Amino acid sequence: MFKEILERICRKYTFYPRKYQLHFAEVLDEFIVNEVNKPIFVRLPCGYGKTLIGLLPFTGQNLAGEYPLSSRLIYVLPTRALINFFAKTAKQLMERIGLQGVDIAIEHGETHTSPHYFKDVIITTLDTFFYVYTKKAVIDNHLEFPAGCIATSTVVFDEAHMYQGGEGLTFIALKKLIQHLTEARIPVIIMTATMPEKLEKYLLEGTGKMSVEYGLSGLDEKYESNEGKKEYDVRLGDELGITDDVDIANIVKNYKRALMVFNTVSKAQKTYRELKDKFDNVILLHSRLCRVVREKYESRIHDLISRGEHVIIVSTQVCESGLDFNAEILITEAAPSDALTQRVGRCARRGGYGEVIIVKPKSSHPYEEQYVSIAMQYLKNLSGKTRGIVFSSFIENMKFINLMDYTPREENRMARELRTFMDGWLKVAEAPPENLDLRIRETNFISILHLVDNKLYNEIVDALKYRGKISLAKLNTSIEDFRTILKEHTFTLDMNILFEHKDGERTVKSFLLHEINGGKFVIRISNEMDENGRNNYFLTKINPDQKIIPYNMYLINNRYCNDEVGLHDLQ
Template identity: 35%
Template sequence: MTTDVFKKITGHDPYPHQIKTYEALARGESVILCAPTGSGKSEAVFVPFVELRGRTLPNSMIYSLPMRALVNSLEERFKGYGTSLDVKAQHGKRAESVLFDADCIVATLDQVITSYVCAPLSLGVRHGNIPAGAVASSFHVFDEVHTFEPLLGLQSSLILAERMKNMAIPFAIMSATLPAGFISSLSERLGARSIDAEEHTIPARAKRVVTLRENLNEQLSSDRVLNLHNDHNGRTIVVCNTVGRAIDLYLALKDRVTPKPILIHSRYFDDDRAEKEVHIKRLFGRESKEKALLITTQVIEVGMDISCDLLVSELAPVDALIQRAGRCARWGGKGEIIVFGISCHAPYEQALINKTKTVVEKNKDQRLTWDLEKEMVNEVLEETFAEFAKPEAGARAMMYLSKAAFEGKPATAEKAVRDALSVEISIHDNPKLLGNRVLWLPRCKVHPGTLKQFFINGKPKLWRIEQDRNVMDDYHPQVEVILVKYANDIHPNGFYVIHSGYASYHPEEGLVLGKRGAPAEPVEPKDGLKDSYSKEIPHETWKLHALRTVDAFEKYILPGEDFVYSRLASCLPIEKEWLLSLIRLVLLLHDLGKLTEEWQKKIGAEGEFLAHSGNLANIKLPPHATVSAYVLRDYLRKKWDQVIGDAAFFAIAHHHSVRAAKVPRYNLCKRWAEEINSILSERTGIRLEQEEFRKLETQDSPTTLSNHIPAFEKEKTYNLYAILSRALRLSDRRATTQESEIG
């Protein structure tokens, strides 16, 4: 049966490691898959997800990768199988599923981790708990994990995997170059099944004969590359360790090689890069026989489905070398990889370079088989990775995750993924005139030190863009445009706009500081979160909106999340129906704070209590979400317990803006209890006794909620909060935009 499923979707019979992965996931087990490049690791998890979603797997899959190019390539591949799944890419330049609401989201790891802590990179922080709920409840695949920073991105992935384990939701961790001891330790710690591919079962690998050569006493030069390329008279890929080395080599060869060599690295804009990738795939693709020379960097180590006859590489850590070698004779046949020496170990650690040099010298002139690759990886990386497998290795990542969840700063969340620092820059003469559209300006990334130095020397007019620093109301996102006065006001991961008198951008040159240019134009995101309150909203009573919210949940959310709610209930542990009763109560009472004299007067209610009336963009209403939570907190804790009650409390408080905490003075309307009980008893069988709330019916002065968000360390409360928040906010949005019907 498994063979038939694979053949139906991919058109090919599965390899043994793909069958084992399918069978493990079908049993509800998690998987750690180690397989060589070109062995169908992605299909090993995609096919089971297509067939098992809603049964032994959640209905949504989040596939995390280290690079945007990989995301683009895999998203295209998954779509090419023609399944009924909604497959979307999610990264900084293709934010196609900011709410993580597609069936299959292929994303960069930073998008996933920052979203989990309610500080997403591609969405206003006020909406952060919507994607957080998806991350807390999906089938996760972490691929190419050897490329994740060991003490940051890798550890953040393991923290998330461990939380999935605790909810009995399967996950998959995959790589071609992880040490055996590390895999064994992870398997035991995470309760995951370890699966190792066998080379002889993969036809392309079995027929592949790649010989490892070394020339470590010599450094790469243009003359040497030219001679090697001409001698082989085929397709050659040269991999340098830095962008600067690649550019220098390209400039030295571009007029000496026919056809002209191609250069690709990490510093291209998306359209230019996409055009280059199409050209590279044509010349180095499966069907190509043309002579060609590609000069590149680490960007081709993972994800680019290309092959060459000769691969020339600077010395790099063993896992990087093996990934590079994966672009040689990728579909079988003969190939050769030649490793040259280097004068400087950067950007890699000297110890790893030294160990790799030893194993390359030891195995020179050998056929580079999968078994030899694993031996080399174990010899170089085993001792180092033994420390990374220990739970305490995640302390630094956990610190950043906790801090980011509390502060709501994407920059802090990003530190849990990588150490690399950057700032985003755009060009405009008066960004204040753009209002919220300033967030749509196209951006380039540079090192913050570069911008600081330019600010000191060039004295440009520069603005810092801040979003939702101080949430004052429930409906209107806040964007601040702040003039930068001092270099110390320039911080990593920030967004800055330079006056066009001091900077230019051209598709060929890119961003040039110190050269007069033209303002950039805002580009509306193709798939962003639209503000559902920016347009006219029909007149709607409070009771009708509450019922519509529950109806939207029953119709649109619950059918797809039944698997997750079952696992969540078992984890808490409570009966599933008791969990669903909680969710329905939260949905019905999320707008209790609108049943105040102040709110109803402001919206112009006469007679019936209102939830919406007219264009809210023109009315500044007092906060109501925090009032709802403030009134219900003690009741929720008493009715359930503190773990569950706090999660529901924060979900209600944050159903318009994460970390909202200010509670205005208020007076509940006289008939508030009568209004809510009329629908509570109908939909949940629960009735609130007004006497329990007497002390909370009036708040004479403004106050503040004691905490801004559940502590990230309190795993059960945090995950339940994220899942409840997502259900509430998506249901509320559907109800508000009249996309549901009361059944």
């Protein structure tokens, strides 16, 4: 069934399906015929067409009018940027192949269009999926509504290599999810381009997986002939005499499309400031920009490229997913092999020749030093030409990626921590605040609101001079307008960066403090019932020595955030 449907879909795009796309369709057919109860693991190169096959369980059944797998699809991705990009791609594909009226919903910390997963296709983050999977929701007296929606879906974990964080709490949670879903006979598909083999074996241990892996049944000759046109010249900064403090302007001035990737937001911001006065069309991308700003910059990038203009992107790890950019030169700080692979993939993206310079930073943060050192030593032992093949050949690239071992250390201890974490998680899940942004990480997060409208910001600060807590009803802003502001002008922050330590005391950093009546206070935003029993927003003035509550929302001091560079000056 699925093989014939895949061929029909590809005819709409006037190309024939690739070798391993067809193999995936055959595995799906076998899954149904033999009533297999195993996860399907897919490892294919970047740009091979995983999106097409990831959607195939849904598109194939709908085009055939038969539903032996499930009636819905839940598509799980690691980042919001990927979700927004994928949603547009999915909608375009559905329309092109004649599937009209498909109800596609985005669900994550900033956007809630189907909080109980009752849509045809749900595109979500791992964190949000885990939250919905574990929570109890009562809708029309049906206690297990979200669980029922998941049980009638196929669940796809795409870009699964990018879920990592810290000591491995995320992967422990993912492993348990895969096990539980499979035991419940829910179809599960895990897709990746750069997941190390050790991590794959850990996640799928004991599941008896079905596999679709590039190279296991020989090479795809047509794909290889196209990818063979891609060539990289990879050089290391210390070999070129380039240090961490290099004047990057002298390097990028001769290139029309340049990409610089740094491991920290502060370094990216510093480099952006140095370049913006020397060149036109320098664009900064990182995780501390509001959603509406990120989308504006991404749109500007596409516009500049379409007009053939010079463009320089200064970015952090956010470029590793969802950024469709074809750089002529990439200058990147050293990182683990899978991260480097994703970054290099933004260079010579359409084929041809690309230059790559990898510079060793003063600190490996936020990565563990051992992973960065292993990757750099491997490249250092190769010649320049051979280094390029590491990134242009999928088989050679997997050897590089397999140097990484992300399997959780001290799994028993981490599993206990997951149970402790879950206790707190479930308490929040029973009565979640609006715009909840829970994450399965070792560290806690808060949501940050940046009020671009200084008039509204000043109005809030002035009102809190006379009261400790005010409702939105006391301000000149409607609930609908404020919801739009929350949707467009929030981002999340790791709680580890909220504090500084001086003279043995921990204090809240200035960007979270607001001057009110000569004192400095934190402002928390909450969604509660007012005295009339209606939902309303409240702003509460809090003494900074009180506890900052994880997963809640706080207002940022406008002096420390703007649309150009985002949140800045955190020291």
